[in-house]
Amino acid sequence: MIAKPPTPGFLPDLAMPLRDALRGVATLADATEEMLEPAAKLLPEPLRSRFRTALDSLEAAGKRLIHAPLDIRQIDMAARFMAGSDTGRPALEACATVIAYAWEHLGEARETHGRLISETLVAERLARTRAVSLAGGADFAAEVLIALRQSSAIGRMPGLTRGLSTGDADDVDLAVMAVAIWLLSSRSETLAEEEKLLDLSLALVRALRDDAATAMSGRESLARFLAETSAHL
Secondary structure, eight states: OOOOOOOOOOOOOSSSOGGGGGTOOGGGGGGGHHHHHHHHHOOOTTHHHHHHHHHHGGGTTTTHHHHHOOOOOHHHHHHHHHHHHHHHHHHHHHHHHHHHHHHHHHSTTTTTTOOOHHHHHHHHHHHHHHOOOOOOOOHHHHHHHHHHHSSSSEBBTTTTTEEEEEHHHHHHHHHHHHHHHHHHHHOOSSSHHHHHHHEEEEEEEEHHHHHHHTTTHHHHHHHHHHHHHTTOO
């Protein structure tokens, strides 16, 4: 039997997680070019240039997550649900709430501007997915993203129609992927650090936009993309 060549990764092996290169940065929105340089240097071109451009665009996102009525416990519960390790109703509800507030945090970013989210419909999709899935980790997170994509939970008129053009739908995919990647990454100790990770996740997904679109072609490729990118945060 001829062995299959290894599947190329979406990201190269990095010397350290991106968060470690940004330890002294309070928020990405306020960071200077000099402060962002250590993280950018971890990436090869042309990914480095796209990543820097994405970081530069995050200023509009503001600091909504840290000002939201969330706490670290809720984010931890949401993360456990997204990874399929906590199937309880409290974790499901926490996940829907955190997704909604993360979406609001990114509300001024291009990917989410003008698109609304229904926390109730998100929770309903999470419940449906959990009821029929035995998957865990990134595989379950991929199923969640696919279920949200096939619903009207996010769009121009949630609950009625997504009302999105192809370009709009692609932008929504990027933002939802960023939220999932953030929740699949290792947790931080403060809301400020969690906010920074969410912004970093969006910047990384933006830089990998073409690969992200390819990953959305199927559950297996999407799960691999989520697993690889979250590991690099």
